[in-house]
Amino acid sequence: MSDKSIANESMIKLTREQLAARVALDIPEGAYVNLGIGLPTLVGNYLPGEGDYFLHSENGLLGMGPAPASGEEDPELINAGKQYVTLLPGGCYFHHGDSFAMIRGGHIDICVLGAFQVAANGDLANWHTGDPDAIPAVGGAMDLAVGAKQIFVMMEHLTRSGESKIVPQCSYPLTGIGCVKRIYTDLAVIDITETGLRVREMVAGLSFEQLQALTAADLVDAT
Amino acid sequence: MSDKSIANESMIKLTREQLAARVALDIPEGAYVNLGIGLPTLVGNYLPGEGDYFLHSENGLLGMGPAPASGEEDPELINAGKQYVTLLPGGCYFHHGDSFAMIRGGHIDICVLGAFQVAANGDLANWHTGDPDAIPAVGGAMDLAVGAKQIFVMMEHLTRSGESKIVPQCSYPLTGIGCVKRIYTDLAVIDITETGLRVREMVAGLSFEQLQALTAADLVDAT
Amino acid sequence: MIDKSRYTLAESVADIADGAVVLVGGFGMAGMPSELVDALIEQGARDLTIVSNNAGNGETGLAALINKGRVKKMICSFPRQADSHVFDALYRAGRIELELVPQGNLACRMEAAGAGLGAIFTPTAYGTELAEGKECRTIDGKHYVLEYPIQGDYALIKAHQGDRWGNLIYNKSARNFGPIMARAARCTIAQVSDIVGLGELDPEAVVTPGIFVQRVVAV
Amino acid sequence: MIDKSRYTLAESVADIADGAVVLVGGFGMAGMPSELVDALIEQGARDLTIVSNNAGNGETGLAALINKGRVKKMICSFPRQADSHVFDALYRAGRIELELVPQGNLACRMEAAGAGLGAIFTPTAYGTELAEGKECRTIDGKHYVLEYPIQGDYALIKAHQGDRWGNLIYNKSARNFGPIMARAARCTIAQVSDIVGLGELDPEAVVTPGIFVQRVVAV
Numbered sequence: 001m002s003d004k005s006i007a008n009e010s011m012i013k014l015t016r017e018q019l020a021a022r023v024a025l026d027i028p029e030g031a032y033v034n035l036g037i038g039l040p041t042l043v044g045n046y047l048p049g050e051g052d053y054f055l056h057s058e059n060g061l062l063g064m065g066p067a068p069a070s071g072e073e074d075p076e077l078i079n080a081g082k083q084y085v086t087l088l089p090g091g092c093y094f095h096h097g098d099s100f101a102m103i104r105g106g107h108i109d110i111c112v113l114g115a116f117q118v119a120a121n122g123d124l125a126n127w128h129t130g131d132p133d134a135i136p137a138v139g140g141a142m143d144l145a146v147g148a149k150q151i152f153v154m155m156e157h158l159t160r161s162g163e164s165k166i167v168p169q170c171s172y173p174l175t176g177i178g179c180v181k182r183i184y185t186d187l188a189v190i191d192i193t194e195t196g197l198r199v200r201e202m203v204a205g206l207s208f209e210q211l212q213a214l215t216a217a218d219l220v221d222a223t
Numbered sequence: 224m225s226d227k228s229i230a231n232e233s234m235i236k237l238t239r240e241q242l243a244a245r246v247a248l249d250i251p252e253g254a255y256v257n258l259g260i261g262l263p264t265l266v267g268n269y270l271p272g273e274g275d276y277f278l279h280s281e282n283g284l285l286g287m288g289p290a291p292a293s294g295e296e297d298p299e300l301i302n303a304g305k306q307y308v309t310l311l312p313g314g315c316y317f318h319h320g321d322s323f324a325m326i327r328g329g330h331i332d333i334c335v336l337g338a339f340q341v342a343a344n345g346d347l348a349n350w351h352t353g354d355p356d357a358i359p360a361v362g363g364a365m366d367l368a369v370g371a372k373q374i375f376v377m378m379e380h381l382t383r384s385g386e387s388k389i390v391p392q393c394s395y396p397l398t399g400i401g402c403v404k405r406i407y408t409d410l411a412v413i414d415i416t417e418t419g420l421r422v423r424e425m426v427a428g429l430s431f432e433q434l435q436a437l438t439a440a441d442l443v444d445a446t
Numbered sequence: 447m448i449d450k451s452r453y454t455l456a457e458s459v460a461d462i463a464d465g466a467v468v469l470v471g472g473f474g475m476a477g478m479p480s481e482l483v484d485a486l487i488e489q490g491a492r493d494l495t496i497v498s499n500n501a502g503n504g505e506t507g508l509a510a511l512i513n514k515g516r517v518k519k520m521i522c523s524f525p526r527q528a529d530s531h532v533f534d535a536l537y538r539a540g541r542i543e544l545e546l547v548p549q550g551n552l553a554c555r556m557e558a559a560g561a562g563l564g565a566i567f568t569p570t571a572y573g574t575e576l577a578e579g580k581e582c583r584t585i586d587g588k589h590y591v592l593e594y595p596i597q598g599d600y601a602l603i604k605a606h607q608g609d610r611w612g613n614l615i616y617n618k619s620a621r622n623f624g625p626i627m628a629r630a631a632r633c634t635i636a637q638v639s640d641i642v643g644l645g646e647l648d649p650e651a652v653v654t655p656g657i658f659v660q661r662v663v664a665v
Numbered sequence: 666m667i668d669k670s671r672y673t674l675a676e677s678v679a680d681i682a683d684g685a686v687v688l689v690g691g692f693g694m695a696g697m698p699s700e701l702v703d704a705l706i707e708q709g710a711r712d713l714t715i716v717s718n719n720a721g722n723g724e725t726g727l728a729a730l731i732n733k734g735r736v737k738k739m740i741c742s743f744p745r746q747a748d749s750h751v752f753d754a755l756y757r758a759g760r761i762e763l764e765l766v767p768q769g770n771l772a773c774r775m776e777a778a779g780a781g782l783g784a785i786f787t788p789t790a791y792g793t794e795l796a797e798g799k800e801c802r803t804i805d806g807k808h809y810v811l812e813y814p815i816q817g818d819y820a821l822i823k824a825h826q827g828d829r830w831g832n833l834i835y836n837k838s839a840r841n842f843g844p845i846m847a848r849a850a851r852c853t854i855a856q857v858s859d860i861v862g863l864g865e866l867d868p869e870a871v872v873t874p875g876i877f878v879q880r881v882v883a884v
Binding site for chain 2: 474475476477524525527530533534544546547548549550551552553554556557568569570572573574575576617618619620621623625626653
């Protein structure tokens with residue numbers, strides 16, 4: 001796509017690791033945080049080791065620690081993405097009812113989710129492409145979207161085929177309505193506000209005009 | 224009252240202890256049982272010691288044992304009547320949410336409650352006399368009435384002033400509608416059925432006619 | 447470092463505002479957070495709505511709070527007790543409001559608040575005067591009453607041990623309303639007999655995870 | 666003497682009838698009651714409705730039950746997985762029904778069943794296609810969807826230790842749906858690694874009280 005090639009000339013996209021590190025910067029010590037499956041899980045690697053951050057996993061863990069050392073894996077200690085994890089001292093276990101009470105009851109401060117699309121009004125689509133042949137699977141995404149105090153979306157700015165994932169209206173089936181507060185992409189940090197999509201940060205080498213050209217929804221420059 | 228004096232000539236009323244022992248006979252081993260405050264609590268004393276009976280107390284105990292020995296009382300181990308109790312090996316503690324899930328969710332097999340009045344259709348009145356000056360207090364009575372698989376009522380047949388507590392319709396405010404299955408009084412055991420109040424047992428020296436004369440609702444002799 | 451156990455009794459209740467809804471644990475005296483209630487009396491907040499199973503015993507604790515005229519409304523299941531004369535007198539004089547709630551509805555309405563549910567259909571109290579004026583519905587042939595969540599601004603509870611992350615365990619039947627009140631309040635303050643080091647509580651046996659607790663005070 | 670641990674695997678599932686609703690614990694393989702599922706395959710019941718978070722992995726366990734055509738309907742939150750090809754193929758061929766339920770709604774609908782609630786207003790899925798055709802209501806400015814209980818005829822769960830009264834404790838994240846399924850089923854069958862003597866489980870740390878468990882099998 002021409003828009004993409006224009007931008008590509010000078011900008012330096014964030015890597016997945018850089019994006020995770022950027023999201024981690026906005027998580028205050030003491031926050032109760034749920035990190036979605038996939039890209040958001042990487043955020044955990046960039047939280048300062050000396051502080052107390054409370055990672056929640058919807059399958060019944062609070063105070064989740066890093067991956068175990070090789071050979072120390074426990075098949076009954078996994079996260080929501082079914083990866084081996086550990087529990088920090090001070091962490092605890094509970095059942096799915098209690099876990100989703102934490103989510104739905106507004107006890108989780110921040111949830112970081114991936115997305116297929118985010119709309120200008122904060123609508124989120126991240127569970128189904130709408131492809132009639134796809135097996136639908138929703139997991140905890142809809143509960144997290146509606147329950148966490150703040151939803152951060154973390155995603156690549158464009159699809160693999162170069163289309164904007166930030167859209168005026170979602171064309172994919174919704175996960176939650178008006179729930180996203182902030183979007184972190186490999187190109188920019190964008191707040192979803194009453195007065196529109198406010199761009200807070202952009203990667204080096206990218207102009208606001210270039211970012212707008214790559215984004216299907218109208219943006220406001222608030223850098 | 225004349226009815227009362229007729230009956231009194233020959234019948235031998237059950238004492239409170241005899242009544243408790245009679246109710247206990249109908250509790251099978253393995254039953255999960257909640258005994259209401261007051262008279263019903265006595266039933267616990269008459270369950271066979273060699274069997275496994277599971278006493279539930281709505282303040283968060285299952286496997287409740289007898290009163291502690293003098294000097295062994297623990298102010299944080301009490302029953303719903305706020306009496307000191309013990310916990311049997313195999314018993315456990317839980318919170319009020321779980322406790323009332325046991326009750327409301329149909330997990331309690333038998334609940335034995337006291338009553339001011341029981342109606343012919345099984346309506347129960349046991350929480351409020353309707354006296355406008357009385358401080359109302361309901362506790363767990365309404366939850367138990369609607370939740371336990373079987374509600375047994377255990378009470379004196381007559382009020383202190385000699386009126387029948389088994390009535391065509393309750394005049395006191397209801398605790399639950401159509402919930403009582405069986406009534407144990409100091410005079411008789413009566414099942415509440417689709418075909419009426421069926422008298423199963425009477426105390427020695429009491430005729431069916433005498434019992435009917437003492438009872439405001441119509442009875443059927445099924446002894 | 448997050449240390450939820452850094453508060454004194456006075457500090458822990460300092461921000462409770464006039465008009466607050468305060469959930470107070472305990473069933474009788476078991477689990478009653480007496481020291482926190484005393485701190486609240488000292489603090490002076492008024493026009494409170496108190497949610498608790500009982501409405502005070504004798505002259506101390508909740509009864510003392512009520513006696514000082516600080517409580518506008520009680521939401522409870524069993525106000526009438528042998529020694530509830532403080533509440534009884536104010537109630538008869540029309541100087542305190544009472545919302546009488548069956549004990550299990552009190553529990554599940556707080557559970558609903560803690561779990562983010564908007565309302566629940568409960569079978570309890572159907573057909574009784576405590577359901578008068580409420581929406582009812584028959585579902586699969588059984589009758590239910592629609593009840594709404596009870597959310598607290600604060601919860602004052604008593605636990606056995608706690609740690610600096612707010613994890614709690616309880617003692618015997620003193621557990622009662624503690625765990626569900628902790629979930630139902632925006633700010634939960636727990637008095638504990640003992641503050642233990644992080645990791646000393648068995649992670650399989652923590653009853654209230656720290657996410658539900660904002661302040662822990664050793665008494 | 667009540668001994669809920671007197672069953673063999675085969676005896677424990679013997680009375681599961683055709684058409685039964687069976688809740689199956691586990692999140693991925695953690696907490697999956699594989700031996701009980703194998704016993705159910707052996708037993709032969711068909712036209713089952715299975716409620717479980719996933720719809721089987723690989724060729725064993727739940728996937729094997731599905732592969733044998735015994736499952737009429739799956740109620741789950743996340744059927745699609747890297748190794749869910751057995752379910753995928755039957756679903757694409759229209760030979761198995763799917764009710765897709767958000768994971769938290771799956772949990773709270775089973776909790777509602779276990780607690781005797783008739784229905785609950787949950788905020789999850791409001792405005793999405795998973796709420797289409799369902800009753801919605803705005804309460805205090807927030808949107809909710811009315812959801813009904815999911816009750817099981819049986820629950821098959823995996824726990825760590827149990828005793829002859831049915832008390833259970835779990836191991837780490839294998840706890841997941843076990844405790845809420847135990848409450849939501851008329852007959853709960855728990856496979857445990859270890860049966861311990863009565864009184865050996867700490868009464869403060871029992872996760873599932875025996876009242877919710879009818880049969881315990883050591884595997």
